[in-house]
Each structure stands twice: as C-alpha cells, then as structure tokens.
Amino acid sequence: xxxxxxxxxxxxxxxxxxxxxxxxxxxxxxxxxxxxxxxxxxxxxxxxxxxxxxxxxxxxxxxxxxxxxxxxxxxxxxxxxxxxxxxxxxxxxxxxxxxxxxxxxxxxxxxxxxxxxxxxxxxxxxxxxxxxxxxxxxxxxxxxxxxxxxxxxxxxxxxxxxxxxxxxxxxxxxxxxxxxxxxxxxxxxxxxxxxxxxx
Numbered sequence: 001x002x003x004x005x006x007x008x009x010x011x012x013x014x015x016x017x018x019x020x021x022x023x024x025x026x027x028x029x030x031x032x033x034x035x036x037x038x039x040x041x042x043x044x045x046x047x048x049x050x051x052x053x054x055x056x057x058x059x060x061x062x063x064x065x066x067x068x069x070x071x072x073x074x075x076x077x078x079x080x081x082x083x084x085x086x087x088x089x090x091x092x093x094x095x096x097x098x099x100x101x102x103x104x105x106x107x108x109x110x111x112x113x114x115x116x117x118x119x120x121x122x123x124x125x126x127x128x129x130x131x132x133x134x135x136x137x138x139x140x141x142x143x144x145x146x147x148x149x150x151x152x153x154x155x156x157x158x159x160x161x162x163x164x165x166x167x168x169x170x171x172x173x174x175x176x177x178x179x180x181x182x183x184x185x186x187x188x189x190x191x192x193x194x195x196x197x198x199x
Contacts (some may be wrong), residue, residue, distance in 0.1 A: 045140040047104065050117035050129035055102075057143060060174035064196045065100040067168040069146045071107035072119040073158075077165050077182055078103075079123075085167060086124040088190055092197070096126035099197055104130045106148035106163050108137045144168055169196045 049055040066085050070078030085101050092099075103120050105111040108131065111119075116129035132140060141148065148163035165182035169192060177196055180189045 043143040045132075045136065045143045047130040047132040047136055047140055048113055050113060050120060050131070055128070055130050057174065060170050062172060063097065063100050064172050064199075065102055065170040066180070066193065066196075067102040067104065067144070067170060068166075069104045069106050069141065069144070069148065069163055071105050071161050071163070072111050072115050073107065074161070077163075081165070081167060081182065082120065082123045082127065084186070084189070086127065088186070088193055089124075092190060092194060094193075094197060099193065100128060101126070102128045102130060104137075104140055106137060106141065106146070107161050108132055108134055169193070171196060171199065 044057055046054050046056045068081050089099050105116050111131060113131045116131050120127035120129040146164045148161055150159045151162045152160040167180040169177040171177045178192060180192055
C-alpha cells in the first residue's frame with residue numbers, strides 16, 4: 001500500500017467518524033430532555049386546554065403530570081403512548097387529581113381543539129389535550145426540548161410528523177423529574193410514576 005493510498009484511507013475513516021459524531025450530537029440535541037425546571041425565564045408557554053381555558057407553565061404546579069407530545073393522525077407511537085399512560089394510572093389506582101395525563105399536539109395545522117378533545121377523551125375523559133397556534137406550539141416544544149417536523153408527503157394532506165417520543169414526568173412543583181421512553185418496560189414506567197406521585 002502506498003503512502004498516498006494509506007493517507008486517503010485514513011482521511012475517509014476520519015470523515016466517517018466526524019459524520020457519526022455529528023449525527024450523535026444531533027440526536028442528543030433533539031432527544032435530550034430539559035435540564036432546568038419548567039417555567040423559568042425563556043420557558044413560558046400558553047396553550048388552549050380541551051378542558052377549557054388556557055394552560056400555561058404555571059398550571060403544571062399543584063398536581064404531578066405525565067406529558068406527551070404527538071398528533072391525532074399519528075399511526076402508532078401516539079395511540080400506544082396514550083393507551084399505556086391511561087392504563088398505568090388505572091393500574092396504580094390513581095385519580096386524575098393525583099396524576100394528570102396531558103397530550104400536546106405538534107400538528108396545529110390539522111389538529112383543531114375539537115379533534116384533540118375527541119381524540120384524547122377516546123382514551124380517557126380526564127386526559128387533558130393542549131392545542132396552540134404554530135407559534136404557541138413552538139414555544140411549548142422549546143419549553144420541553146421537544147423536536148418535530150413533517151415527513152412523508154409534506155406538501156399533501158396526509159403527511160406524517162416525526163417527533164420526540166418521550167413521556168415527560170413533572171412533579172407537583174412543576175419541575176422536570178425524568179422521562180419514560182417509548183416502549184419502555186411497564187414495570188420500570190410504573191415505578192417511575194409511583195416515585196413521581198409519592199414525591
């Protein structure tokens with residue numbers, strides 16, 4: 001092998017490593033949960049609630065909450081997550097006054113308040129749905145470090161939305177306490193929720 005060939009191969013390997021590192025850094029940025037309590041400067045949001053009125057970061061205080069970002073046209077992750085969270089609350093014998101389940105749409109272009117209300121109440125009448133304009137949705141996403149973007153037929157009516165698939169755990173002080181991953185083992189998820197509620 002000549003020196004030039006070896007140098008070229010080394011450069012190729014180096015560029016591959018740089019690309020892998022860049023992709024890894026992007027994934028960490030996209031899926032990293034918030035590192036500070038919600039509601040501090042720069043993390044305010046306000047969205048319409050399917051239970052009436054406006055829901056802001058201040059409303060996270062008072063009752064522990066599990067919060068998931070998704071959309072009503074979601075074919076798999078969103079219905080699975082909502083079904084699991086409502087089942088976990090029931091399994092633990094918790095009331096909505098002891099643990100709130102909150103669903104935030106990342107698709108304000110299609111998801112109207114009426115659609116979100118019908119969607120979440122199909123899983124449990126006590127699930128809170130939150131809906132905002134594009135700008136309001138972006139603020140809520142920023143508060144939680146959530147990513148979303150259209151995919152598939154982005155110009156058409158039946159586009160999909162790629163989005164962060166974490167369920168956020170917020171304690172009664174409105175502070176971020178952790179996450180539950182999509183398809184995380186039920187035993188682990190239940191233990192996390194139980195700790196959240198017990199404080």
